[in-house]
Structures are given as C-alpha cells and as structure tokens.
Amino acid sequence: MSTQSFKILFVISGARINKKGLVPLICRITYNGKRKPFSTGLFINPEYWFSEKQQAKPPSEENDHINIQISLIKNKLNQAFLFLQVQQENFDVEDILLQYKGESTKAQKSVLVLFQEHNDKMEKLIGKDYVIGTFWKFKQARELLKAFIKHQFKKADYQFEDLNLKFLVDYEFFLKTEKNLSQATINKTIQRFRRIVRIAISENHLEKEPFLMYKVKRSKKEVVFLTPAELDKLEKHQFAQPRLQKVKDMLVFCCYTGLAFNEMSRLEEKHIVVGFDGNKWIKINREKTKKLVSVPILSKATSIIERYCSENIPFILPRISNQKFNSYLKEIAEVLGIEKNLTHHIGRKTFATTVLLYNDVPMEIVSELLGHSKISITQEYYARVVQSKVSEHVTKLSEKLNKK
Known part of the structure; x- marks a missing residue:
C-alpha cells in the first residue's frame, strides 16, 4: 500500500484567537481521500506560522518548541500508519488517529464476516x-453471496467500502443466470x-446505503388453487390406500381452515375452543409470524x-x-x-380463494383468517382473484340489465 495516500497537514484556526492573541494549531490527516482533523494542544501567534514550510518562524524558544512538537506528532502518526499497514488489511483515517492516540482501532468487518455474526445471533x-x-x-x-463473490471477484470475502450499485446489479444477474432462481426468490x-x-x-462499517x-x-405472482370443481372431485373420491386417503382428508381439512403445514401438524384439542358465537373455533399461533389465528371450524373440517x-x-x-x-x-x-x-x-390458497373470496368474504376478513401480518400481503397475492370475482358480478349485472 503506498504511503502517498496518507498525508499530514498542520493548519491554524484563525477564527479562534484567545486573549493572548494566539490561535490553535490543528493537525489534519488525510487517508484515501478522507480527512480527520484533531487538536495538537499547541497555540501560536498567527504571524509566526508559515503554512508552506509547515514551520513556526523566526527561530525563538517558543517557536522552536512548536516545531519540535510538530515533528514528534508527524513521526508518531507515521508510525501509527505503518503499524496498521502491517497489522491490518483494511483500515481508515479514523483508525490511524485511534492508533496514534494509543486507543483500540475499530475492527473493520467484511461482508461475509458480519453476515455470519448476524446468523450466529439469529440461531x-x-x-x-x-x-x-x-x-x-x-x-x-449468505452461501449465495459467498458463491457470487468467489465467482465474480475470485475472492473469499468483500469489503463494505467497495460496495456500489453495480455490485447489486451483478449479484442479481448471477442469481438469475448462474443459480437459475425465480425473481421472487432473488x-x-x-x-x-x-x-x-x-x-x-x-456499526459504522459503512457511511451510507450504497444501493439507494x-x-x-x-415478480409475477400467480396464485395456484383448486377450483370448485377440483375441490369437489377431491372431496368425493375415496382412495383404497389408507396413506392416500389420510393425506387427501388432511388437504381437504386445510382447504376449509387455511392452516399452514406447521399449524396443521401441531393442532391439538386445546387449540379448539368455543367462540363468542357458540361455535367451535381453531385458535393457534402461526409459527411464522407468532400471530394468533382464529378460524371458525366449518362442517366439512369438523367431520x-x-x-x-x-x-x-x-x-x-395424522x-x-x-x-x-x-x-x-x-x-x-x-x-x-x-x-x-x-x-x-x-x-x-384454496381456502382463501374458492372457499372465501369466491363466496364474497371481504378481503380484510380473509387476511385475518389467514393470519397475515398485514392486509397488503393478502391484497398482493389475491388481487387477481378479486378482479375475477368483480368481473363475474359485473357480467351477471349486465345480463340482468339486458333482460329489462
């Protein structure tokens, strides 16, 4: 790494003259285009400071002391910089100042290291x-990101300071072409x-969002569900093999309750309660959102x-x-x-569409029965179904009006 990217400059703050007519001498260090000023604790008569020479003149006991202190500060800063060059692969101007002061430098974490830390905490x-x-x-x-970094840059990791919009665009292209993922998964x-x-x-590893x-x-989200005719065929068919009959019954049960697989699997008698209306309801927390789901038990689910x-x-x-x-x-x-x-x-999905929306149950109630955290999630998935239902009603209305 070139030492030319590290610069030390002493400047006076002319606007801050004290009662003795002296101004503070500030040290400004610059590394890779980033500046960091700090106070040297020295004061000087502004007439005695020669910026081009970075010296106090003319020679005198006070000016000689200032020049000696400047030299010591420069040497100590250069030592801090050289130490970081040897000890750390990545550091910034703030790290140099911390090292100069004898303080611990902030560890600059890489992308995959921070990702792993996040996942360890999540686990x-x-x-x-x-x-x-x-x-x-x-x-x-994290594994997909690791594969991209290795594929694109031939590196084991990547630094946050190098992230830019092109990185994310290339990452999306990689996921689509090399990993063949759908847009929704991407x-x-x-x-x-x-x-x-x-x-x-x-955590100050990055100054601002590079992907704004x-x-x-x-992604085009097509909702796949059983039509009324398909659901009727499923309900009426009796399978000779017990394993298929049980799975069929469990699917029909979910078509009339909307329970996700995890909730269906752990459903116990304690989850079935008598509701405010005197009817039996399923009350169970969704494993995914922790939200309490309350679903009335329809007759076909009861059987x-x-x-x-x-x-x-x-x-x-089962x-x-x-x-x-x-x-x-x-x-x-x-x-x-x-x-x-x-x-x-x-x-x-059949519960949401064929059983509820096709029978004119309002979207907000469908969202509540599905246990979605926000109604916007329900609207995003089932908007087309609602449009289809509106079209059906309009067609019927048009037929009625034409008969008049």
Whole structure:
C-alpha cells in the first residue's frame, strides 16, 4: 500500500484567537481521500506560522518548541500508519488517529464476516424471536453471496467500502443466470443481504446505503388453487390406500381452515375452543409470524376432525413429514387428473380463494383468517382473484340489465 495516500497537514484556526492573541494549531490527516482533523494542544501567534514550510518562524524558544512538537506528532502518526499497514488489511483515517492516540482501532468487518455474526445471533434466538425456517433462509442467503463473490471477484470475502450499485446489479444477474432462481426468490435473497448492509451502517462499517438507486423488479405472482370443481372431485373420491386417503382428508381439512403445514401438524384439542358465537373455533399461533389465528371450524373440517382425533392423541390429525405429504399429493393429483403441482400450500390458497373470496368474504376478513401480518400481503397475492370475482358480478349485472 503506498504511503502517498496518507498525508499530514498542520493548519491554524484563525477564527479562534484567545486573549493572548494566539490561535490553535490543528493537525489534519488525510487517508484515501478522507480527512480527520484533531487538536495538537499547541497555540501560536498567527504571524509566526508559515503554512508552506509547515514551520513556526523566526527561530525563538517558543517557536522552536512548536516545531519540535510538530515533528514528534508527524513521526508518531507515521508510525501509527505503518503499524496498521502491517497489522491490518483494511483500515481508515479514523483508525490511524485511534492508533496514534494509543486507543483500540475499530475492527473493520467484511461482508461475509458480519453476515455470519448476524446468523450466529439469529440461531441463538430460534424459538424466541425467529423460527428455524427463517434462520435457514438467511444461512442460504449468505452461501449465495459467498458463491457470487468467489465467482465474480475470485475472492473469499468483500469489503463494505467497495460496495456500489453495480455490485447489486451483478449479484442479481448471477442469481438469475448462474443459480437459475425465480425473481421472487432473488428479491428475498437481496432483501436479506440489504439487512446486513443496514447493520454495517449502524456499526459504522459503512457511511451510507450504497444501493439507494436499486429498483426491485416485481415478480409475477400467480396464485395456484383448486377450483370448485377440483375441490369437489377431491372431496368425493375415496382412495383404497389408507396413506392416500389420510393425506387427501388432511388437504381437504386445510382447504376449509387455511392452516399452514406447521399449524396443521401441531393442532391439538386445546387449540379448539368455543367462540363468542357458540361455535367451535381453531385458535393457534402461526409459527411464522407468532400471530394468533382464529378460524371458525366449518362442517366439512369438523367431520375430518371427528374421523381422526381419537387415533392421534394428543394431536388432531395424522402425523407425516411435509416431504412425504407433498409426495403423496402428486399421486393423488395423478389419480384425479388434476394438472397442477399439488402441494399442501395449495390447500391454504384454496381456502382463501374458492372457499372465501369466491363466496364474497371481504378481503380484510380473509387476511385475518389467514393470519397475515398485514392486509397488503393478502391484497398482493389475491388481487387477481378479486378482479375475477368483480368481473363475474359485473357480467351477471349486465345480463340482468339486458333482460329489462
């Protein structure tokens, strides 16, 4: 690293003359274009200061003392700078001043180091502030960023001070082309990285957000759900194989309750309560948001509860892994001729659309029953369904008006 990028300049502060007519002598250090002034504790008659020579003149006992002190300060600053060159790969002008004063330099953390620190803290908060799924997503986000840095820069890590808009644009391109991720997944991955950038700013590893001009590309979110005809076919079909029949019943149950897989799996008798209206309700906290979900138990869900609750105590429904559940659903879809990628989550979407929105339940109630943290999430996913329903009503209205 060249010492030419480090400069030391002494200047006087002419606006701060004391009663003796003396002004403070300030030392200004500059490194890589960044300045840091500090007080030397020295005072001088402004007429005796020669800026070009960086000396006090003419020779006198007082001016000689000032010149000696200036020389000592310069030597000590150069020693601090050389020490940091040897000891630290990355440091800034503030670190030089801290080293000069004999104080600990602020450790300049790299991107992947800070990301790992964040993930380590998150792991300790699983079950308190986070669920394990969220932790795994941040862990994956760090691995993707690590792969990009190695691919793009042939480095093991990257410095925050080198981040710029091009970095993020290239990262998005890498995720899309090299990792073949969908736009929705790319947006989430970058969102997690930007959280680390905000932490870096708060810890003074970075002065400002380098990605302010970055525009998130909107992803087309198509809601896949069972139509009324497909749901009816699913309900009526009886499978000879018990494993398929159980999974089918559990999917139907989710189509009429909207429970996510984790909530369905841990549903117990204690989660079924009599509500204010005298009817039975499911009251359970969503694992993802910790929000309490209250769902009225419709008759078709009730019949499934009665069929299985005595077999799986303390749980209401049969226990099965998410992987096996979705694997059996593929068999079910093939038997029924449903040409959709049938997954458990389709049950939740079917509840929102075919069961609720198609039956004119307002969006705010749908959001509440799904346990979404914000209604905007529900609106973003199901806006097209609502538009379709509005179109259907308008068509019926048009037909009625034409008959008059």
